[in-house]
Amino acid sequence: MKQYILMLSILFSQDYQIQPITFTDVQLHDQFWAPIIKRNAEITLPYLLDKIEESGLSHGSILYKTIEGASYILQANENSKLEQYLDTLIASITKMQGEDGYISTFPVDESERWGGVDAFGGKGGANELYSSGHLFEAAVAHYLATGKRNLLDIATKNADLIVEVFGWGKIERFPTHPEVELALVRLYQATGRKEYLELAQFFLDVRGPNGSEYTQSHQKIVNQHEAVGHAVQAMYLYSGITDIFAYTNIQQYQSTVNAIWENMVNKKLYITGGIGSNGIHEGFEEAYKLPNMTAYNETCASIASVFWNQRMFMLNGDARYIDIIERTMYNAILSGVSMSGDRFFYPNPLSSIGQFQRASWYGVPCCPPNLLRFLGTIPGYIYAQKDNDLYVNLFIGSTGMIELSKGLVKVIQTTDFPWQGNVELKLSPDRPSLFTVKVRIPSWARNKPVPGTLYRFMKNENKPLIITINGEPIKYSVEKGYAVLKRKWRADDKININLPMDPKKVLAHSKVEANSGRFAFQRGPLVYALEAPDHQEGQVRNIVISPNSTVKMSYQENILNGTHVLESEGISLEHQQNSDTMTRIKRPITAIPYFLWANRGPHEMAVWIPYKDSAATPIIVPLETLASTSMVRATGGSKNLDEINNQYVFPLNQHLPKVSGYFRWPLENKNKIQWVQYLFEKPSEVSSVKVYWYDNKPMIMTTWYENDPWPRCRVPDSWKLYYRDQSGRWQPVQNKGKYTNERDSYNLLEFNSVITNSLKIEVLRHETFAPCISEWIVNK
Ligand SMILES: [Zn+2]
Structure with a gap:
């Protein structure tokens, strides 16, 4: 694993107060994520490289995102064959770049550059800047992984041209699809070139008013207060605004992202962490409009939501942002890829009548390479630090090397999460020293399924969370969602927590019409779903479960190659067409983790389960008719x-x-x-x-x-x-x-x-x- 000191010193000079511990300083040894990350490297990456070869490099952003994802994989494990292959891809990118730095992965006439004369009407359009953004991110990742400047030089040459062309008094236009903003900040972090940061700020400030909500240009950035428009665009944009606030400290940017975050979490967030309920514009709907079957929840939007929430955490040190990250990772993002690692969901709905199935590829294949690059960096979301505060954000078995002001601390985390709630943190500072360990107490362990007012548990049982240090229960305060544990830590000190993992029933806000008369199962951060193969009639929308039903977890080795399911009892409703009677038949119920759905073919699925008959769709017993006997x-x-x-x-x-x-x-x-x-x-x-x-x-x-x-x-x-x-x-x-x-x-x-x-x-x-x-x- 290679480190580039020059870059890191710039990275931390004037920046977010809290810094995550990068994924290269954290080794996973858990049973949940480690196999997924392995699959990502061994199956998804070669699959995507083959697909890119087939399509002839025509989708710039797809190519760049794949190189970025491959670079993270390379950074975690040296692989000279992969490194060489990336060099050949980069060589073909070099050939596409003009003398002046212009780059497009498909041919564009000079007059058609930057969308031609009319705003974004030409071939290149807004996509040039969008693609450039992904190029910059890939270039920084590749440089960090290999120390080679071949892609970074292409990126800076291209960025220099964009600096020359765009800005106040030059072309005063913003890209329809944000991405270049946050990418320019990354390029600034890697090179220290201030003009990249200034250009990122320009692209924010030039946006709006009098544009569209779809492109988040209906208002000036600083006057926006609601999450609107295309959800992926929105998340990249809000990430960019948060970045620029971190560097400029201009308060209006902060007010904007704070207000938008509140709006999203309180009114527009699915229980799975997914966002963007409207498939027609791939984006946000009005408040509380969260339909289940037509829920769009693009995988890319969920990934980008993690990017944004991580930045919000780095700014504020509040665990509620990690609550959103955890929920999104375990549900909305993970459902985006099949157990086989080579099938992908673009939308991630919460209900199906069998029409949804992961596909091998898409017309716009944005999600698969986004999954690739995100999954490879998951170890980087577990720990963070600020001065002498050590943050434990996620519960994933891992060993982290964390540099505090007082010295290096090795943390060994042992846990069976998310299946069990046991968490042990063994701390080994290089010498005994006083520092603070902040352990996130998830919102779902504090009687709130998700931060905000959209969701609540059907029953709240207040059980205080017991934390022990070296076996002794301790008193602790909770600040911003963290148990604050400050003391003189010595080698092999152990913190033990037992997170409450009893299955819960979740209710949605009464204004969410789609979920009225329904609840959802949740255990820890995992949302559960009913799927047809586990139920007698081969359907699930006919099932009603009493609010008082008992629910227990069990491991089922025959379901989905072995997984932890929730078991309960319900009623199957059956309607005879020629009578008014409804038949109610007792049925055992099995709920699977939502992220595993649609791995047994396309079937009926439901996250929100009726507890009232009126919310269910009874089985209708077919009539014998002239047609049915034909x-x-x-x-x-x-x-x-x-x-x-x-x-x-x-x-x-x-x-x-x-x-x-x-x-x-x-x-x-x-x-x-x-x-x-x-x-x-x-x-x-x-x-x-x-x-x-x-x-x-x-x-x-x-x-x-x-x-x-x-x-x-x-x-x-x-x-x-x-x-x-x-x-x-x-x-x-x-x-x-x-x-x-x-x-x-x-x-x-x-x-x-x-x-x-x-x-x-x-x-x-x-x-x-x-x-x-x-x-x-x-x-x-
Ligand atoms: Zn996508």
Whole structure:
């Protein structure tokens, strides 16, 4: 492991008061994160390098983020083969750079630079600066890992050009997608070049007013008080503002980030730590609007939230920022990658009817390399220091070397967290000395699931947390969420804590409509979810659990390669369609850690569990009808033929029909007539049909990905119904009303009654999206 003293001295000269202990000074030896970090290095990294090779380096930011992630892996473990491979990538980046420092990973004419003449209209657009930001971060990481200046020189040459082109009295414009701001600060930290810091500040100050909320340019930065717009952009921007406050001490920047943080945590945060509930603009919604199935929670936004919260901690030394980091790491971020390490979620919803699955790649593959670079640095979030204060922020088995003003302290942390609450910290200062150990007491161990007012425990049991030093219970004060332990520490002093790990039920603020009548399971920082494979009916939205149910944790070696689940008892609700009775059947309940969901194929999943019948979606017992007893045939390549006639006659919720799947025609048959046909057992009289056109437009927007098992469904542009006459020819029905194609609801078509042995629907669609049907009902 290499250290570059010059850089570090600059890093700490005028900066945040609190400094995290960098990941290279912390070795993990835990059972939870160490295997994940190993998988990140051994599976995810080579997978991404292959993908980059396939795509021919065209996505600058993806390439740079991967180099950054690879550099962290290199910094933790020397690997000459990887180092050489990075050099070849860097050599090809050198070739893309112009004489003057301009760089784009795709060809851009001189006139198209910086978005061309019109603001961000050209090819390069805002993305040039965004990509440059990731280049700078990669360059600093690569330099720290290898001591080589090859990428750093490219970065500074490019940064020098940006300094020349942008600024007051030059081009006065800001990048749509922030990132370059915080990256310029990093480049300043690495080089000591003040103009980079000034340029970062310029990019903040030039933003707004009269722009859009989407780009956080609706107001000047210092007048913004709410988390709005695109969530990843927002997190990078707020990180940049926090950085600039740390260096300039201009109070308005601090007021801005404080107000925005309060707004986010009190009104816009999912229980998983995810942020950005709206998939259409990939961003924040109005206060308390936290839908579960359409929750966007982009993996990148969660990662960037950790970046921002870490900065807020470094500024304030308050444990509540680490509470958000811990929650986000263990839930919203970790669900972004599969157990296999090579499948990724872009959005991380809190409920599914089986339409979500991690993909091998995305049209905009921003999340996988972001995961790569974040996971490699997790050891760097465990400890921090300020003068003679040693912060223990996360509970992860590890050995940290921490430099305090009074000398070096070795901390050996032993714990089975997050499965068990035992934590032992063995301290070994290089000589006995007086200093303070600040051990974070998580909010969830102090009767609050998350900082802020959005969530609360259903039951609060106040059990004071016992801390012992060398086996003796001690009295301690809690300041800013930390147990403050100040004394003369000697070699092999031991601090022991037992964090309360009983499973809890969490309630959301009453203004969060999506969660009314529901609770979520939480144990420690882990949020739990119900998933279909663990439940008898292969569904979970039908399950109701009493608020008073007992819940216990158990280790199940047959679930998800062995994991700690929560077990309880619930009720499965079943509705007979031709009666008013609801059947209630007792069922054992198993909840899995949320981050592990969707590793057994796409299934129903729910984080928020009904405790009231009205919040559940009962199983509807299908009726035996003319359609359900029919044979189904359709255009070749159609999917899920049996979903069209399982005869769930009425969806309980207009927008989310009771489907575990739906029939869909092939995607490719644009401008071609496609059909689906019922063949009745015997000739029957029919006079109307009802078709439930399914359209999932709001559920998936920019997350268009390869091998999507549930691609975008749309209503057809037009459709027609035919019956087979006695001579076997298809005849159009004599319809009484118009053909309608309302999305997500039943469309009734009445016609002059006919006796036939077969009906056929033909559809036509002009765009490349599949027409889909949840249900096709036939009536006499
Ligand atoms: Zn992303």
